[in-house]
Amino acid sequence: MYKETLNLKEHPESFNLKAKKDAGRFDVKSYLKKGPGHFPETPKIGDKFGPSYSTHMFRVELAIPRKWIDADPNCEIHFIWNGNCEASLYNPVTGKHLSAITENVREVYHIKDGKSKNDLEEPGIFISKDDKEVRVCYLLEMAC
Amino acid sequence: MFGNFKGDIWGGQIDMNREFELKKCEIGLFNPKIEEYFYSLEMIKDAAKLLDKK
Numbered sequence: 001m002y003k004e005t006l007n008l009k010e011h012p013e014s015f016n017l018k019a020k021k022d023a024g025r026f027d028v029k030s031y032l033k034k035g036p037g038h039f040p041e042t043p044k045i046g047d048k049f050g051p052s053y054s055t056h057m058f059r060v061e062l063a064i065p066r067k068w069i070d071a072d073p074n075c076e077i078h079f080i081w082n083g084n085c086e087a088s089l090y091n092p093v094t095g096k097h098l099s100a101i102t103e104n105v106r107e108v109y110h111i112k113d114g115k116s117k118n119d120l121e122e123p124g125i126f127i128s129k130d131d132k133e134v135r136v137c138y139l140l141e142m143a144c
Numbered sequence: 145m146f147g148n149f150k151g152d153i154w155g156g157q158i159d160m161n162r163e164f165e166l167k168k169c170e171i172g173l174f175n176p177k178i179e180e181y182f183y184s185l186e187m188i189k190d191a192a193k194l195l196d197k198k
Contacts, residue, residue, distance in 0.1 A: 050163035082168035
């Protein structure tokens with residue numbers, strides 16, 4: 001149901017995905033306002049996380065193509081995540097909980113919905129913009 | 145936590161060594177028209193089932 005998608009495997013330039021394995025559970029506050037250097041791993045599609053009941057923290061930086069927004073300022077842009085288990089998405093500065101994500105139940109988060117919601121202008125989530133892209137960042141807690 | 149069971153969730157044992165694979169990390173430009181067509185087709189499909197019964 002998408003006009004265009006960009007994925008981590010084929011379009012790594014659109015992502016800066018970093019991870020800290022075995023992060024403490026319910027310890028989101030320790031990861032707020034932290035740069036990519038605080039997350040030592042660079043995960044790829046197919047990487048395994050575990051074991052059961054472990055928690056892993058991700059810093060997800062996304063580069064949204066400017067052409068998508070310029071073509072239609074009311075466009076709807078989604079972030080799609082499947083880590084094979086439950087996850088929570090947070091504002092990386094304020095720590096506000098944005099969405100729960102679960103495999104086969106809710107794998108989509110609305111970055112921008114064309115009406116009232118627009119993370120591209122949200123303090124803490126918005127990072128920068130230029131002629132080619134708008135960069136946003138989220139904190140994602142994967143609960144295995 | 146509900147995905148950690150071996151086999152059936154009811155009475156099943158928890159697999160403490162299970163690993164979880166990162167399967168998807170994508171951004172997408174949603175197409176609302178395609179979704180509209182998809183649900184229109186679903187409705188036609190459901191309506192066709194009722195017609196068969198008559």
